[in-house]
Amino acid sequence: MNNNLTRPLLLATALAGSFSLYSLTQKATLAPDPNNAGLKLPAGFGALVVAETGGHARHLAVTPQGTIYVKLNSPKNGKGILALHPGANGKAAAVTTGFGSYGGTGIYAKDNYLYASSDEEVFRYKLDAKGEVTNPAQPEKIVTGLINRRQHESKSIVLDNAGNLYVNIGAYSNSCQVKDRERGSLGRQNCPVLDSAGGIWQFRADKANQNYGTGTRYATGLRNVVGLDWNQQNNQLFVMQHGRDQLHDNFPALYDDKQSAELPAECMYALNKGANAGWPYLYYDGQKKQKMLPPEYGGDGKKLADPKYLDPVAAYPAHTAPDGLLFYTGTMFPERYRNGAFIAFHGSWNRAPEPQKGYYVVFQPFKNGKPSGEWEVFADNFAGTAAKAAAGRADHKPCGLAQGPDGSLYVSDDKAGTIYRIMYTKK
Amino acid sequence: MFVKNFLAGLALCAAIAAPVAAQKKPAAKAPAKKAASTIPAPLLAQGSSVYKQYCLTCHLADGLGVDGMNPPLAKTDYVLGDKTRLTKVLLNGLQGVDINGEQYRGVMPAQATLTDAQIAAVLTYVRNSFGNKASAVSAAEVKAVRAGK
Incomplete structure (x- = not known):
């Protein structure tokens, strides 16, 4: 039998x-998949599914040789980093090759090294001439001991061109209330979260076992950054901040459901050393284009915040969760995309009972290293249908972005684990 | 023969694959079921009202929560199991639990300012919505847990 x-x-x-x-x-x-991998794209673009990893695929990196490294939020079959080797048709046959026993978000390839983060540490691996990791089991530990209180715990990473590594350390709090997220609880003065989180820390990219003591708090007052990238045109760090949640839940007398769904904006900041974006002492109102005093610190929806804090350079719909940022430097896409920013919006949850929003990749035009002109949805329909997006039940949630050696745009999805490749196909 | 075996193999593959595919799909959106007849409608209505005001933002209208952040309330042991443990979640809050093999990192704030009657109503409501069916929680039970916490 x-x-x-x-x-x-x-x-x-x-x-x-x-x-x-x-x-x-x-x-x-x-060639693109016949259905463009289910995505809606501008005319002339096509997409294919590189792989279905089945894991929570957070950020990803592509080497100059075309190997794709995907960081998984939790290890799958004991592997926290997947190594994909697509064939000539762009498809990766095997999705089980990998290494690194830790979950996490950050991954970045530069100058023959692959950097990857857990929620507490940053490691680096040596890449050989083929773009393959030579020491999968013995990476160098570059940074250790970063705070992880299981809220905004992901450590996104990027490098500049001067041997520095930038690590986001998200605030383990919504608005630095005495009692986090409790109705009516007020904000703490001299918010202690900012000592070890709520900002971007700078480390050397080549030095082992660095920690808070040896690193530098490069910028502060950033609640939680997941998407960040180094702008090559003006040599500057840009980050996407996740704005605070629950204005209505915590202060129902001051904000109704609708206001709570539309406030605050998700913001893009251009950072210099020492920048302070003001969290938790402000939130940004994208309609008024003003920095507002939060209700935890005496705000009422009308009072402005202290003007001393950094202004965002661009603002996007509330709660849509920008998890990936990439400055496009390739030549495959038409000229107008060059040096502009792609932003992966993971999609909202904190808009209920209003419809949820996001689940798309946005293009933000840039000119001379600054946002210039209105943003537009570039790749849409990760959710599958408009109804799934509105209900917050998206089939796919875009998270990471990477540029391939030919200028293709890669997108990772941490809901179903799909890896997408978007190409310009018009001759 | 060749074709027949091939087809048989395919059918078997399909039979094996089908339950896996079914598991991968998001849980079917069950219409809010009518609760057991023993639970009075006004109590469920009160529970629904509390849910909309205090719970819906995070656990959403379908009770399925938010991936990686806010746990689902449908068909989980936390909701359907021990009533004392469930009541304590509302009284004390909760963070950082794994449910059905998935991590949830959202912060559940304590809801201790709700009255015993409100807590009893909303717990009874979630235990009898989103496809759930379980016994009611009484205000007296909430009061006892609150006193002993």
Whole structure:
């Protein structure tokens, strides 16, 4: 009985295998999937599914040789980093090769090293001439001992061109209330969270075992940054902040459901050393274009915050969760995209009972290193349908962005684990 | 013969794959079921009202929560199991639990300012919504947990 069942199964597997080999040889050239991987894109663009990893795929990095490293939020089969090797058709046949036993978000490749973060540490791996990691089991530990209180715990990373590593350390709090997220609880003066979190820390990229003592708090007053990138045009760090939640829940007399869904804006900041973006002492109202005093610190929806804090350079719809930022430096896409920013909006939860929003990749035009002109939705329909987006039940949630050696844009999805490749295909 | 075995193999693959595919899909959105007839409608209505005001932002209208942040209330042991533990979640708050193999990192603030009757109503409501079906929680039970906490 068992044998009877097994034999046809093996046969079918073998046949299926040879069919897929056959189809591989038939589709050896790079082309978008017939349905553009389910995405809605501007005319001239196409997309394909590189791989279905089945993991919570956070950020990703692509080497100059085309190997894709994907950081998983929790290890899958003991591997927290997947190494994908797409064939000539852009598809990665195997999604199980990997290393790194820790979950996390950050991953970044630069100058023959691959950097990756857990929620407490940053590691780096040596890359060989083929873009392959040579020491998967023995990475150098670059940074250790970062705070993880299981709220805004992801440590996103990026490098500049001077050997520095930037690490986001998110605030383990919504608005630095005495009792986090409790109705009516007031904000703490001299918010103690800011000593070890709520900002961007700078470390050397090549020095082992750095910690808070040896690092520098590069910028503060940032509640939680997940998407960040180094702008090559004006040599500056740009970050996307997740704005605070629950204005209505915590101060129902001051904010109704609708105001709470539309406030505050998600903000892009251009940082210099010493910058202070003002969290928790302000939130940004994208409609008024003003820095507002939060209710935890005596605000009422009308009072302005202390003007001394840094202004954002661009603002986006509230609660849509910008998790990936990438300055596009490739030549595959048309000229207008060059040096502009792509932003992956993971999608909201804190807009209920209003419809949820996000689940798309936005393009923000730039000129001379500054946002210039209105942002636009570039890749849409990660959710699957408008109804799924509105309910917050998206099929896919875009999280990480990376640029391939040919200028393709890669997007990771931490809901279903799909890895997308978006290409410009118009001749 | 060749074809037949191949088809049989395919059918078997499909049979194996089907339950896996079903698991991967988001839980089917069950219409809010009518609770057990023993639970009075006004109590459920009160619970629904408390839910909308205090719980919906994080756990959402379908009770399925938010991936990686706010746990689902549908078909979890936390909701359907021990009533004392469930009541303490509302009285004391909760953070950093794994439910059904998934991590949830959202902060559940204490809701101790709600009255015993409000807590009893909302717990009874969530235990009998989103496809759940379990016994009611009484205000007396909440009062006892609050006194002993």
